[in-house]
Amino acid sequence: MNLVTVREHARLTTGPVPAGSLDVASIPPSVFDWLCREAQRHRSGGAALVQVEDRRWLRLDNYVGVLESPCGTRIEILPKHVRGEAGVAEARRVLVHMLRHSLRLPVRDSGPTALQTFDGPVSEWIIQQFLAELDGLVRRGLRFDYRLVEEEVRFLRGRLRVGQQVRQPAGRQHLFQVEHQVFDTNRPENKLIATALRKVAGLTREPGNWRLAHELEHQLAAIDSSADIPGDLRRWSTDRLMARYAAIRPWCELILGNRNPLSALGDWTGRSLLFPMERVFERYVEVCLRRGLPAGATLKTQAASRYLARQDGRRLFQLRPDFLIEYDGRTYVVDAKWKLLDEADAARNYGLSQSDFYQLFAYGRRYLGGAGQLVLVFPRCDTFGKALARFDLEDGLWLDAVPMDLQSGCLPGGVFPFNPEGAVAPGGH
Structure with missing residues (x-):
């Protein structure tokens, strides 16, 4: 099997390229043609998987995860969380850390040592975690x-x-x-588990995962596959007797494709598993903010109660900020943007987008009444380590652009009046 490891927005070609770079890679012509066809299929569904630059180059979009072509070539796409070159192991750790909190996955052996010793694409890590949960469940005994x-x-x-x-x-x-x-044992929960197991047994390429998957497949051979996955998920029991099944359910949902990449996170189509990095970061920021909220504060996601304009009694252009935080009679608007800024490049506005400011200004007018605090959260990187100077939008409305540490989930202290020490994610410091 041929494994190609790159980052978001990397360029792919069929010709020779310099070795050791995560931003450019060479792929076989058959994979190049397959990606062109996949790009067209995804584009019709509203997603840009790759962009064809000319007849010799493809540029990946902002999806991360694993693409596997029919010829067996596997393309691992890692997040671009630093401007310079980053190690593969570090990028994998960042992606796995964000996914486990974004998807609220119950991870076994999730300490730093376990992440450092794991050396494989994120799809193999997901399979490894699912098999570990299933192995423990089988040892304790399946429910009849x-x-x-x-x-x-x-x-x-x-x-x-x-x-x-x-x-x-x-x-x-x-x-x-x-x-x-x-x-x-042919109850809905076991059918879903057996279906997920048979799927990963055919997907995995890692020897340890392959061996454990086929051992467990032999033990679950008497259990039928699910003929109605959505229906069996609805019938999944959550009573006290089924408490030990709770940890394996998120893995089953992810593997069986119950989460769509355009509406939520993750879709295992064939042998490919992709996550939109913007949505991963947005969900990660949500988890971090919730953990840092004081008592009495509330956080709303994707609020949709305000519109930009009216015409003849008709409301036009719905405004949907990522997060609204309400505390002590005040409201704060927060938006998450997966983009690397440069705090030293004031001449180019630090890499900030004018359209983002227009968007946040509209949020401030409609949700804050034209006065209050707006916050743009970006990933912390080697060129963006501290909050930028506050942007005055006049009339009592201001905007803060702040970095979030991807490992700890912390925001700089003093971003919000109610949280001077900064927000901390689950497992953060």
């Missing part, structure tokens, strides 16, 4: 349950289905139409 079975047998068993029996044709009157209860 009664299920109704309707069948045609040669002997009377359970309850006779009288209506079906009297309609038996003359040549089959010696057979009984019965229904009875069977106590086995």
